[in-house]
Amino acid sequence: MSQIHGALQVLHSRGYRVTEPRKRVLKVLTEVQSPVSPYDIQEILHRKGEYLNHVTIYRVLELLCSLNLAHKVLLVGGFVKCTLGEGGGCHRFVVCRQCGAIREYADKALCEEENAIAQEFGFRAEQHFSEFSGICSECMASAMF
Amino acid sequence: MSQIHGALQVLHSRGYRVTEPRKRVLKVLTEVQSPVSPYDIQEILHRKGEYLNHVTIYRVLELLCSLNLAHKVLLVGGFVKCTLGEGGGCHRFVVCRQCGAIREYADKALCEEENAIAQEFGFRAEQHFSEFSGICSECMASAMF
DNA sequence: CTTTCTGCAAAAGGTTTGCAGTTAG
DNA sequence: CTAACTGCAAACCTTTTGCAGAAAG
Numbered sequence: 001m002s003q004i005h006g007a008l009q010v011l012h013s014r015g016y017r018v019t020e021p022r023k024r025v026l027k028v029l030t031e032v033q034s035p036v037s038p039y040d041i042q043e044i045l046h047r048k049g050e051y052l053n054h055v056t057i058y059r060v061l062e063l064l065c066s067l068n069l070a071h072k073v074l075l076v077g078g079f080v081k082c083t084l085g086e087g088g089g090c091h092r093f094v095v096c097r098q099c100g101a102i103r104e105y106a107d108k109a110l111c112e113e114e115n116a117i118a119q120e121f122g123f124r125a126e127q128h129f130s131e132f133s134g135i136c137s138e139c140m141a142s143a144m145f
Numbered sequence: 146m147s148q149i150h151g152a153l154q155v156l157h158s159r160g161y162r163v164t165e166p167r168k169r170v171l172k173v174l175t176e177v178q179s180p181v182s183p184y185d186i187q188e189i190l191h192r193k194g195e196y197l198n199h200v201t202i203y204r205v206l207e208l209l210c211s212l213n214l215a216h217k218v219l220l221v222g223g224f225v226k227c228t229l230g231e232g233g234g235c236h237r238f239v240v241c242r243q244c245g246a247i248r249e250y251a252d253k254a255l256c257e258e259e260n261a262i263a264q265e266f267g268f269r270a271e272q273h274f275s276e277f278s279g280i281c282s283e284c285m286a287s288a289m290f
Numbered sequence: 291c292t293t294t295c296t297g298c299a300a301a302a303g304g305t306t307t308g309c310a311g312t313t314a315g
Numbered sequence: 316c317t318a319a320c321t322g323c324a325a326a327c328c329t330t331t332t333g334c335a336g337a338a339a340g
Binding site: 018037 | 303305306307313314315
Binding site: 291292293294295296297298299300301302303304305306307308309310311312313314315 | 316317318319320321322323324325326327328329330331332333334335336337338339340
C-alpha cells in the first residue's frame with residue numbers, strides 16, 4: 001500500500017478522486033513489474049477474487065498515463081507503473097524479449113542529442129519515445145544450457 | 146515505379162514472388178510519405194479504383210517489415226516505407242504530431258550509448274525503437290498566425 | 291506444373307461510447 | 316448533496332485463421 005501512496009497523493013492533489021478501482025489498478029501495476037494489458041490486469045484481479053469492468057481499467061490507465069503515473073510500453077503494448085520522478089529527461093525503457101522484465105530510465109544527454117538531430121530535419125522535438133528490446137542477465141544465463 | 150524497383154528486387158532475390166498486391170502496397174507507401182494503417186492503404190487504393198482485401202494488405206506489410214523494406218511506427222500505429230539502407234545502426238523516426246510528416250534516420254553513436262545503458266542494467270540490447278514526436282517546420286510556421 | 295500467394299468468410303481480440311446507477315468528498 | 320466515477324450493454328475497429336481458388340515463376 002505504501003508503494004502506491006505517492007500516486008494516490010498525486011491523484012488527490014490534481015483533483016481526482018481516490019477510488020477503489022484506481023487503487024486496485026495501481027496495486028497490480030506495482031506488483032507485476034512487467035507490462036500488462038488491461039485484460040491482464042482484469043485477470044490478475046480475478047485470481048485475487050476481485051473484479052473490475054474492463055472499461056473501468058481502460059479509463060483508469062488512461063488517467064494514470066495522462067498524469068505520468070504509468071506509461072504505455074509501445075513495443076509490447078502493455079502498461080507499467082512509472083518508477084521515476086519528474087525531470088531529467090524523457091522516460092525510456094529496456095524490455096527483455098524473453099521474460100518481459102523491464103527497466104525504466106531517463107537520460108538528459110540522449111534527449112539533447114535527439115533534439116539536435118530533430119532540429120537538423122527542421123523539427124522541434126517535444127516527446128521522445130525510446131524503447132529497446134534485448135535480453136536480461138537472468139534469461140541470458142538460463143539460455144546457456 | 147522506379148521508386149519501388151529496389152524493393153521488388155529484394156523480394157525477388159529472397160525468393161518471394163513479385164505480385165500485384167505487393168507492388169500496389171509498396172507504391173502507396175512511397176506515395177504517401179506518412180504512416181498509414183492497413184485500412185488507410187485499402188482506402189487509398191479504393192480511391193484509385195483498385196482493390197485489395199485487407200487480409201492481403203496485412204500479410205504484405207508483415208512481409209515487407211520482416212525484410213526491413215517497411216517499418217511499423219509504434220507512436221502512431223502506421224506503416225512507412227523504409228527510406229534507409231542497411232548498416233549504420235537502428236532506424237529511428239521523427240514524427241510531426243500535427244501533419245504526420247515523418248523522417249527516418251540512423252545514428253550509430255546513439256545505438257552505442259543505449260547499448261551501454263542497457264549493459265548497466267544487465268541487459269544485452271538487440272533492437273532499438275526510438276521515435277520522437279514533435280512539430281515540423283511547416284506546421285510551426287503555419288501555427289504562428 | 292507446382293508452390294506460393296490472394297480473397298473470402300468468419301472468428302477472435304481489443305477499444306470506445308452512451309447512459310443509468312453508485313460513490314467520494 | 317452533487318459532481319465525478321463505475322458498470323453494463325453494445326457498437327466498433329483491428330487483427331488473425333483456415334481454406335479454396337488464382338497466379339507467379
